[in-house]
Amino acid sequence: MKNTRLVFIPGPGMGHIVSTVEFAKLLITHDHRFSVTLFVIKPPDATNVDAYIHSLTSSPNFPKRLQLIHLPTDESQSAPTETAQLIQKSIPHVKQAASDLVQESHSNPDSPRLAAFVVDMFCTDMIDVANDLGVPAVVFYTSGAACLGLMLHLQPLREQGIVDMTSPDFKDSGRELNVPVFSNPVPANVLPGFLLEKEWEGFVDKYVKGLRKAKGIILNTFEELESQAVHSLSEGDTRIYAVGPILSAKDDEKGQQGSDIIGWLDDQPESSVLFLCFGSMGYFGEDQLAEIARALENSGVRFLWSLRKPPPEALRSPTDYSDPAEVLPEGFLDRTASIGKVIGWAPQAQVLAHKAVGGFVSHCGWNSILESVYFGVPIATWPLYAEQQPNAFELVRELKMGVEISLDYWMDRRNGSNSGVISREKIEKGIKEVMERESETRKKVKLMSELSRKALTKGGSSYSYLSRFIDDFMNNSM
Template identity: 45%
Template sequence: MKATELLFIPMPLMGHFVPAVELARRIARRDERISITILVMKFQSDETAAYVRSLKTAAHTDKGIEFVLLPELENPIDMSSNAYIDRFIEAYKPIVKQTVQELLVTRRGSGSQLVRGIVSDMIIMGMLDVAKELDLPRYVFSTYSLGLLCLMLHFQSLRDDHRVDFTEFKDPDTEFDVPGFRNRVPSKVLPPMTRGNDFAFTFLLNQARRCRDVNGILVNSFTELESDAHQAISMADNTPPVYPVGPIINHNPQNARGVDASHGGGDSIMRWLDHQPPLSVVFLCFGSMGCFGVEQVKEVADGLEQSGHRFLWSLRRPAADGEKLRTHDYDNFDGLLPDGFLDRTASIGRVIGWAPQAAILNHPSTGAFVSHCGWNSTLESLWFGAPIAAWPMFADQHVNAFRLVKESGLAVEIRLDYVWDRFSQSANFLVKADELERGIRKVMDTDSEVRKKMKEMKEETRRAIAEGGSSYTWLGHFIEDATK
């Protein structure tokens, strides 16, 4: 029998790329007959290429994993357009197709292995057109939750099969019954891009349609966390096999304390945490694209000070003109924070830029996490057992926060309807200091129900990927199906 090769096409953003690499590693380690080639496109920056180089330099590349760095696009994509992802996919398709064709010729010539499918990130499923043209099996890897997949498939079915008009989405008080959700879903927690944005909503529905036309969907989640959603998807009509194989996070940090040496300041952050009492620090971090305007920054500072709790706050600035969409460190905090804030809180808190998030969540001094509820951050919280105070900002974060707060009780609410627009760099309202203070006090309560549930889920999270666990078993099903 010829060895099996899978071709991975991840979205070249770190929040998508790193889980794809970890999934590839997990598959290759599980079955030595399988090799994986990862096609690396260049999107916003050199981050993914640098990450690949770091893996090779540190000898972290596993046996059976190969990276192919694709040429950079001749004409950069305009990031200010809603259609930038579609344009990115269309621009890269010819390059990807040529590369895959060359790989197929090489593999046929060797006679030792057979390409048995392409695995594409869900956000760039247009790349699966290449697989279809070359008559290769097509798989999707979702770095989002099963709940979001339920939502996408349900609304796509309502639109296509039942001709439902979604203009009522614009009313924030409208609620929907969605399979896989125990509670009715209010419009205000749907992905903000679906509200009043016809292009973005169409994009979401198109992604759902494409999901129905693949051989299988790998999801970075696990059944113990989202059993209702997985059951609902499995029972839905015209849905391919869904394999919950998460949590897929990097369980092997670059050094013992999990600090990436390419960023300055990580060691000093960890040393500061070393001197704090157990479970005493609330950590605030809002992802690679999460930031605030000046007024909101001051409200956060006031809320932290009023709470009286120790804190570690990752505060980053919005992208300036000509910069990438991701956030950047401030040169200094002059004029940004309330007068005297840093002096008054010097004994209990630190305001930092970039943060080694996983290492901080894993530290015994960390008591809770004020989070945007991005899915990767959510899975890290579950893995390390850090209770969440939910403050979603954009994309899938509101759905994630709703499920954490209302469905599973693993988080407390700060606000579920706050929206930060990355393009206009503005929000729909200010979250006031007393709202943040209340959320912090609730999530830092050492006897709270949220903390007890998070402790239980931490154990479930780790059991899921262990031998015999639910995700371990589902990954085995995928390997079996992909190698037939």
Template identity: 45%
Template sequence: MAELIFIPAPGLGHIMPTIEIAKVFVNRDQRLSVTVLVIKPPSSSSGSEVTAHFESLAKTNTINRISFIELPQDEAPPMRDLNSFVTSFNDFIKSHSKYVRNVVTDLKNRTGFGRLVGFVVDMFCTCMIDVANEFNVPTNVFFTSNAAFLGFKMFIQTLSEDMNQDVVALSNSDIVMSVPSFVKPLPTKVFWSILQTREGLEFALSSARKLKKVNAIMVNTFLELETHAIKSLSDDISIPPVYPVGPVINLEGGSRKPYDDDVIKWLDGQPPSSVVVLCFGSMGCFNEAQVKEIAHALEHSGHRFIWSLRRPPDKTTKVPSDHEDFRVVLPDGFLERTDGIGKVIGWAPQVALLAHNAVGGFVSHCGWNSLLESLWFGVPVATWPMYSEQQMNAFEMVVELGLAVEIKWDYAKDLFNPKAKTNVICAKEIENGIRRVMEDTKIRTKVKDMSVKSRATVVEGGSSYVAVGNIINNFMKTIS
């Protein structure tokens, strides 16, 4: 038996696709076995959802040849703002190296453990390359974002270290730049938000340097979607081989809540493609002024809707949570006026919603997992990015690929300070986005075509299917 060690970053958006690609590996080759080493989130961040997810997996794990080991944890310093995040997150991940080393040593000494053939680490866990090297096995990175963003990260290193450009100044400017992994010039105002500080830039540069030291990079995308970006990466000899292996999606959608069945039952009674879903990810939330603008937009649009409305963090919750009473933040009489037309819910079973034939549009924060899900199910997106690289994802989908419509593709908010002043998008602008995503037949046709391609690429003979086979063969060479 050939053994692989998988190390995802401690966030649901990284853990869930990592487990899915692990499933792909063991299902493709009966000689493979995977051990997932779980890094728990720091206590100062959103750990409850991750912990619940793994507890659920531990109880129900029937995946043959995949096992989970939770690593011990040193206490991390609090991540109160972006600067403290970038200066401590690397150290937090790196502090687990000793535990990874101990666990892998113990596994290798166990009776029945096969031959260790490699590590597969998250894009934010590249410090584990050093541990893999101690065991004399190759490291592949699983890049949970897209190929265009991977190319952007590599370009930033070139820009800073080879061309002596002031990347922080550029990121805080309002110009456009040519980036090799994008066909069209990229506005600096949609640059990865972390690059707006010196600490953030160093974090990005360190990540790019590490990425260039790995054996290969597996990207959660597919050739038919990001043809140009993948070619630009392949043409750059300084970058390790890039394998598009996606879309890697958790089609089961994670844990379910008691009210999910009521939402699905309501959808069952709606006409095909008539409902717009508004869902902004596990960290997505808005202040009361913005909530009211969204409500007015929905009411005036006349379209049926399901709106996942979360309460901003406070001193006790630290992360968004469900409202106890939606009437506290919604306009007076909104729920009564939209009764039967729409539903306001808390946490949303996003995959189940997008899979339903009554859903015809999706207002999204543009997390890459969510965009892949929307393409898989053929549901067009209206973009409303918030943080991290989501503005770049939105730009790629709207401007580069023509697979989404814009509410905003340059909206941004401070993830670490939800009460910080953020521009309020007016109801008319939101309404226009909702109307376009529900009524633009050209976009809908393009998204449906890409849906067919996304499903074809992962079955036998598809480009991602072939890429996964090549990666497995590379690992298996060590035992042949």
């Protein structure tokens, strides 16, 4: 039988690209009949993406049946660009690249046939390209099942006028919504910002309708973690495949910097270090940094703090400070030198995997949540943007696997505005709770860590969902 080629199209963001590559590797390892060609849409500010792809493709273990194609970029585009714009501009390039693959298959008997598209949750416009080529398309959803269910449930209610989430007083109304994928009512103030803003209505409508066009949705989660959400979604019309946790196998250590971080952790007692990291796009102003610093100092806990500098332009990535002392309280670094380390970029997965790390202050991006669960490290929640607020709510209120610093903090990446300064007292309380050695939260995370590993093994829930996806695809029963 001729090998089957799948085209994967990740969104133009680091978290989306990494998890998509890891899923592609998982798929071709699981079934030798598949080859994957991944179309890379690069944002203008793509230094971290370039570094990741270089480390990936230069590895001797890079799979032969995984091919990366860089789609053409607009070299004149130097200003920051919204994700939706980048994806729209990439549609003609995707059509051309996919057509080239079809032509190659026709002219070369040894070339795999193009059989389907696997598109990122934000790239559902590419489903029309797949339809034009006569192949099915499925969505790879890089966030959790509860987030997917929230979007599928609320968008029709808004469109039908049943719930007006964009009215000025809705967010702070105290209203709670019953959503099938959650066992607890969801407060209005933890809904994603893009559901609450009038200017995003068109995007949300198009986004959800795009998801509904897919033949199936592959979820980066596992049944044991989000059992209610997975079961609720499985009762709908769209086929659901919970195949996670899909994690990056190894971070690019950035040479000596990564070695220094891991070396410092090697010298710390087991489960004694609090790790603070807010993702590839997270940063704070000096007032908030001062409150975090005071909370750390007052708590007395050992800490590793990934501190990032605000970008000079909206939608750009934060960078590292040349001298963190410039933005931290005077003398803080000297006073905490024996128990803490302030760094810039951090090899997050390697840090969380280290036995010295006992707690994690996180923005609650879905990849970060999966990594914390997999490595058994409880989270203190501090969401920033996108779907991170409902992620934090799910972690704390639904799953009882996190502690709260905030559930409804937000920042606007377009202009740097945010919901205010969280006090040192509130931060310190969250720090102490997440570092408790014998807490019920820690016990639940440790148990879920074991279940996450079992899910991926033969007979496990995620292994079975992946096998089901392959069977449905090969039998044309999607």
